[in-house]
Amino acid sequence: MATYIILSRISPEAFADPKDIKQLANTVSAKIKNECPGVVWKDSYGTFGRFDVVDIVESDDPKQVEKAVMIIRAYGHSTTETLMATPWKELVARL
Numbered sequence: 001m002a003t004y005i006i007l008s009r010i011s012p013e014a015f016a017d018p019k020d021i022k023q024l025a026n027t028v029s030a031k032i033k034n035e036c037p038g039v040v041w042k043d044s045y046g047t048f049g050r051f052d053v054v055d056i057v058e059s060d061d062p063k064q065v066e067k068a069v070m071i072i073r074a075y076g077h078s079t080t081e082t083l084m085a086t087p088w089k090e091l092v093a094r095l
Contacts, residue, residue, distance in 0.1 A: 001040065001058040003085040004065050006072065007051040014077035028076045035071065038064035053078075056085075 015021055032039065042056040055072075059065050069080050 001060050002062070003042075003087070004057050004059065005083045005085050006053075006055040006057060006065075006069060007081040007083070008053040008055070008072055008076065008078040009050070009080075010052045011077040011079075024076060028072055031071050031075055032068045036064045036068045039068045051081075 010021075010024075015024055029041075032041075038059050038061040040058045042058055044056070045054045046052065047054055057065065057068065065082065069082050072078050072080055
């Protein structure tokens with residue numbers, strides 16, 4: 001399976017109270033689980049930098065990842081940047 005890193009910035013207008021992010025995250029997660037069965041969520045991190053959320057996912061189908069990213073953008077009120085990732089040891093071994 002290919003690994004993808006999804007970097008997201010949540011719009012300031014996405015929620016009024018910080019507690020509301022739980023509901024927003026649950027909505028996005030449920031939608032992705034329902035509509036993107038080919039995407040396996042490995043981990044998610046909240047960050048304090050240029051991006052608010054870093055998600056690490058795996059999939060054999062890039063179209064499923066694209067759909068998951070569009071759900072994050074639409075339902076999560078976010079802008080995203082998606083990177084395909086190769087474990088460092090594998091990358092170096094191919095050289």
